[in-house]
Amino acid sequence: MTQPSQAGQKNRTYCYLAIGVAVLLSLFPLLSPAPYFLSMLYMVFLYVVLAESWNIIGGFAGYLSFGHVAFFGLGAYTTAFLMNKLALSPVATILSSIPGGLVAASVALVIGYPCLRLRGPYFAVVTMCFAFVVHMVVQNIDLFGGVEGLWLAAMKKPIHVIRAIFYELMLTLMILVVLFVRWMEGSKLGKGLVTIREDEEVAQTLGIHTPRVKILAFVLSAFFPGVAGGLHAYYLTYISPENVFDVMVSILIVLMTLFGGGGSWLGALIGAVSLSFINEFLTTFVAAEIARIIYGLLFIVVIIFMPNGIMEFFRRRRRQKEERVLENG
C-alpha cells in the first residue's frame, strides 16, 4: 500500500511526465519529419478526440451511442459549407470549426432530449438510425453537394507546413479534450454520470437531475467531434457523405473506448492511441476487409475477456498475482 503523500508524489510525477510528452509532441514538427508521420499522428490525435468525447456519454453514462460519426460529419459539413458560402480566409476557416461544433451540439440537444429517455439497446438503435438518417439526408440535398460532396480551397503553403499546422491544431484540441474529460472524471458531473450508469433509479433518488445531466453529457460529447470534424474537413480539402459519415468511424471509436476501458479518461486515451496505431498498421499492410474482420474479432474478445477494458484487465491480473504471492509467501 502506498501512503497518501506517496500517492500524491506519484501523481505529480505522472503530471510532469504528461506535460513533458505534450511539449515533446508539440515540438515534433520542428524536426521537419516526413509529412506522412505528421498525418499519421494527426489521425491518432483525431481518434483520441473522438474516443474521449464518446467516452463522456458512452463510457461514463453508459449510454452507447452507435451513431457518433454523425456529429463529426455535421461539423465537417458546417465548416465546408461556411467556407464555400462566405469565401473564408484560412484562419477564419479554422475558426469556423467552432460553429461546426456548435451545430453538432445543438443537433445533439434537439435529438438528445427525446432519445435519452430510451435506455440500453433502444438508445443504441435510435442513435444508429439517427446517423443513417443524417447521412442520407445530407446525401440527398443538392445544397450540400449531394453524393459528390464539397471541396474546400486548400491553404497556399507547402505540404509539410500545412500538415504541421493541422498537426498542432489537432494536438491542441486533443489536449483540451483530454484535460476536460480528466477534470470531468473528478467533478460532480462525472460522478453523476457514473451513478447513472450503475443505476439510474438510485441516481434519481440521490437527487441527481438525471435528464439534465444526461443531456449535458450528450451535448458535450457531440461538441468536440463537431470541432474535430470541422478541422478534418479543412485537412481533407474534400468531403463527401461517404467519408465523413463513415459507419466504420462510429464503430472504431466505440471499440477504442471499450478496448481501453470506458468511464476513465486514461482508458479512452490508451484505447484510442493503441488502436489507431493498429489501424494505421492494418490499413497499410492488409486488405480493408481483413482489417475489419480483425476489428470485429477484437470486439468479441473485448466483450468476453475484458468487459471493463484492457486497463482493468491488467490491473486485475496484477492483483491476482499479488494475492498469489501473498498466499504462497
Next chain:
Amino acid sequence: MFEILLLQSLVSGILMGGIYALLGVGFSLTWGVLRVINIAHAGFGVLAAYIAYSLLAKTGLDPLLSLLITLPCFFFGGMILHRGLIRPITKARETIVASMVLTFGLAIVVENLMLWIWKADPRVLKPSYSGTAVFIGEVGLPIPQLVGFGLAAAGILLLYLFLNHTHTGKAVQATWQEKEGAALMGINLQKVSEIAFGMAIAAAGLGGVAMAMMYTFDPPVHNFWLIYMFLVVIVGGVGSILGTALAGLILGVITGLCMAFIPYQWINVLTFGLLIVVLLVRPQGLFKTGV
C-alpha cells in the same frame, strides 16, 4: 391504371412483408428468450443467400433444395455460436447491451468475410423459374417472389407450431416467461437457449434466401435488413410470433405503397425515420413484455 399500380404495390408489399416477418421472428426469439439482441442476425441471412447463390452457380442446385443442406448447418452453427460466444457473456449484468456489442463485432466479421469471399458486387439469385409470373387480372405475381413468400410463411408456421405444440418449444416459452421458474421445473436452460439460438439462426438463413429471391443483395445490405427487423420486432412486440408476423406485413404494405409514390432514395430515410418515431413515441407501449 392508377388502381392497378396501387394494387400491384400492395401485393408486392405483402410479399415483401412476409419476409421481413420471418427475419423478425428469429430476431424476436433470441431477444425475448435469451435476452440477446443479435446484430449479426441479418448478416447470417445474407450469408445463407450467398451460399444458395454459389451452390446454384456452381452446381445448378435449386435454392429450395440447397436449403435442405444449409438450414441444418445453420441450426448447428447457431448452437455452436451460442456455446462459444453467447454463453460467456450471460453472466454480465447487462446481458442485452453486452450481447449487442458482441454481435456487432460478429456482424462486422460476417460482413467482411462475405466481402472478401464474394466481393462487393450486388448479386441476384436466379433459379430456373425467375422471370416468370402468374397474373391475376392485371396484377402480376412473379414466381420467385411467391416462392420467397411461401418459404417465409412456412418458416413462421413451423416456428409457431414448434413453440406451441412440442415439448421443447413449450420449454422455450416457459424460459421466456420465467427463467428461474423454468429451471426449477427441471428445464435445462442451457440446452433450451442453444436450441432457441440455433432455430433463430436457421430462420435467418431461410429469410435471407427468401429475400434473395426478390431483391439483389450485397454484403452490407444486412444493415438495412437489420433496421427492418428492429422495426418489425418493436412494433409487433418482443417475443410475439404472431405480432411480429403481422407487423412484418404492415411494414411491407407501407413500404410497398411508399415505393409507388416516393423517390427511391428517400425510402430508407422514411424507414429509419419511422423506427425513430416508433421508438420515441411508444418505447414500451407496443411491447408485450417489459423492457
